[in-house]
Amino acid sequence: MTEFNEKQIEILQVAEQLFAEEGFDGTSVRDIAKKANINIAMISYYFGSKEKLLESLVLYRISGMRMHLENLYQENISPIEKIEKLIVYYIERVNKNRCMYQILHFELSNKKREINLEAFTEVKNQNLKFLEGIIKEGQEQGMFQSDINVTLLPTIIIGSFIHFQMNKVYYKEILGLKTEEDFENYVLNDLTAHIQKTIKALLVYEK
Amino acid sequence: MTEFNEKQIEILQVAEQLFAEEGFDGTSVRDIAKKANINIAMISYYFGSKEKLLESLVLYRISGMRMHLENLYQENISPIEKIEKLIVYYIERVNKNRCMYQILHFELSNKKREINLEAFTEVKNQNLKFLEGIIKEGQEQGMFQSDINVTLLPTIIIGSFIHFQMNKVYYKEILGLKTEEDFENYVLNDLTAHIQKTIKALLVYEK
DNA sequence: AATTAATTTAAACAAACGTTTAATTTAAAC
DNA sequence: GTTTAAATTAAACGTTTGTTTAAATTAATT
Numbered sequence: 319m320t321e322f323n324e325k326q327i328e329i330l331q332v333a334e335q336l337f338a339e340e341g342f343d344g345t346s347v348r349d350i351a352k353k354a355n356i357n358i359a360m361i362s363y364y365f366g367s368k369e370k371l372l373e374s375l376v377l378y379r380i381s382g383m384r385m386h387l388e389n390l391y392q393e394n395i396s397p398i399e400k401i402e403k404l405i406v407y408y409i410e411r412v413n414k415n416r417c418m419y420q421i422l423h424f425e426l427s428n429k430k431r432e433i434n435l436e437a438f439t440e441v442k443n444q445n446l447k448f449l450e451g452i453i454k455e456g457q458e459q460g461m462f463q464s465d466i467n468v469t470l471l472p473t474i475i476i477g478s479f480i481h482f483q484m485n486k487v488y489y490k491e492i493l494g495l496k497t498e499e500d501f502e503n504y505v506l507n508d509l510t511a512h513i514q515k516t517i518k519a520l521l522v523y524e525k
Numbered sequence: 526m527t528e529f530n531e532k533q534i535e536i537l538q539v540a541e542q543l544f545a546e547e548g549f550d551g552t553s554v555r556d557i558a559k560k561a562n563i564n565i566a567m568i569s570y571y572f573g574s575k576e577k578l579l580e581s582l583v584l585y586r587i588s589g590m591r592m593h594l595e596n597l598y599q600e601n602i603s604p605i606e607k608i609e610k611l612i613v614y615y616i617e618r619v620n621k622n623r624c625m626y627q628i629l630h631f632e633l634s635n636k637k638r639e640i641n642l643e644a645f646t647e648v649k650n651q652n653l654k655f656l657e658g659i660i661k662e663g664q665e666q667g668m669f670q671s672d673i674n675v676t677l678l679p680t681i682i683i684g685s686f687i688h689f690q691m692n693k694v695y696y697k698e699i700l701g702l703k704t705e706e707d708f709e710n711y712v713l714n715d716l717t718a719h720i721q722k723t724i725k726a727l728l729v730y731e732k
Numbered sequence: 733a734a735t736t737a738a739t740t741t742a743a744a745c746a747a748a749c750g751t752t753t754a755a756t757t758t759a760a761a762c
Numbered sequence: 763g764t765t766t767a768a769a770t771t772a773a774a775c776g777t778t779t780g781t782t783t784a785a786a787t788t789a790a791t792t
Contacts, residue, residue, distance in 0.1 A: 325739095330629045339636045343550035345783060347780060357741055424631055427548045427691055441697060469699060470719050474685045478677075481684030484634055488646060492676060512677050519730030532769090554750060564771055569751060
């Protein structure tokens with residue numbers, strides 16, 4: 319993969335923020351150029367086109383999304399504690415890459431552009447493998463139930479988190495979270511704890 | 526509220542599909558006019574502008590989104606069965622209004638347009654009230670735990686569902702769902718059951 | 733110091749955008 | 763049947779869009 323120089327990374331970061339806030343089609347190359355303090359032509363010069371800028375951005379971000387779970391997997395703690403930690407990792411990753419997730423969320427369901435998501439699929443599959451390992455360990459120790467749909471566990475974790483973020487305005491109002499800080503704290507404490515509790519409950523729940 | 530005539534509803538439906546598939550900014554009034562077999566000027570004539578068309582669309586759809594839960598609430602079944610049914614209702618509603626949810630999901634996080642979502646908030650709050658009632662009933666009967674964060678229950682239900690829909694391509698591949706029908710069936714059977722199980726587990730889970 | 737390559741610029745390009753106009757057709761009211 | 767209103771049309775409006783050009787500047791190489 320081609321590396322990006324400082325100027326290119328600056329453009330990528332500005333583009334990421336704008337694409338997330340205004341959408342890809344809602345952002346013009348002039349908007350990007352203005353915010354990044356560069357000439358419009360630099361976008362074509364460096365990336366080829368606006369669409370290829372998006373492709374570069376997706377590639378650039380996803381390559382840094384891999385979670386490093388090897389250590390967690392081998393830690394000498396109970397499977398239930400591993401699950402708790404894993405959920406924190408999941409949420410941290412989605413939270414850190416909020417903008418990219420927002421962009422992907424839209425692009426995934428947009429019929430007019432097709433972006434290569436192999437790298438993203440690979441990351442997800444790898445995380446799923448780790449999760450499977452932990453679940454299996456818990457099942458062997460008799461702590462978790464046997465009929466667990468592992469594929470749908472990250473669905474709950476990430477889905478709940480993203481839905482909460484997307485409906486920020488609503489949740490801020492209904493939960494009485496006045497500042498951005500209040501919201502951020504709620505996400506990292508209450509919401510995370512709630513998701514942890516949910517997954518743990520599901521793992522030990524018997525019909 | 527002003528009623529819409531047949532022609533207007535036709536335009537609204539076409540616009541809904543296109544906005545969901547290509548995004549608001551990715552859809553031109555010419556696209557809408559072409560697909561609806563009308564002249565471009567008719568959009569301004571009927572709705573004023575493209576933005577006002579979106580406003581009309583949101584209003585038109587959300588007014589029909591209210592779930593009618595009065596009967597469910599009074600049915601002579603256990604709280605746990607009520608929860609199961611309620612989840613089916615939730616999923617049915619989101620599934621039926623998939624396009625609108627997709628549009629809202631994007632518009633909610635788009636900084637450049639502000640759409641009035643009072644009606645949507647009202648619908649959500651009302652559904653939350655019903656849910657609260659059922660949870661309370663279950664708690665009084667000693668079936669549910671006492672420390673339930675009711676606000677975050679729909680978050681899990683709707684968030685998981687939407688996330689699953691958004692990542693359709695990925696899940697179709699990983700779950701071996703070949704046709705659209707396979708996918709739809711998985712959603713209405715497996716995914717729904719999984720969400721039901723998750724919520725039930727959470728309600729009875731003791732630390 | 734001279735030459736080559738890489739970067740940056742302002743200007744121009746055609747195409748597409750949302751909206752408006754003024755003329756025409758259709759429907760309704762009298 | 764005439765008049766008035768509503769619906770529909772093609773054409774044009776001024777902007778904005780993404781991209782390209784060719785000239786100017788800066789950096790790297792010899």
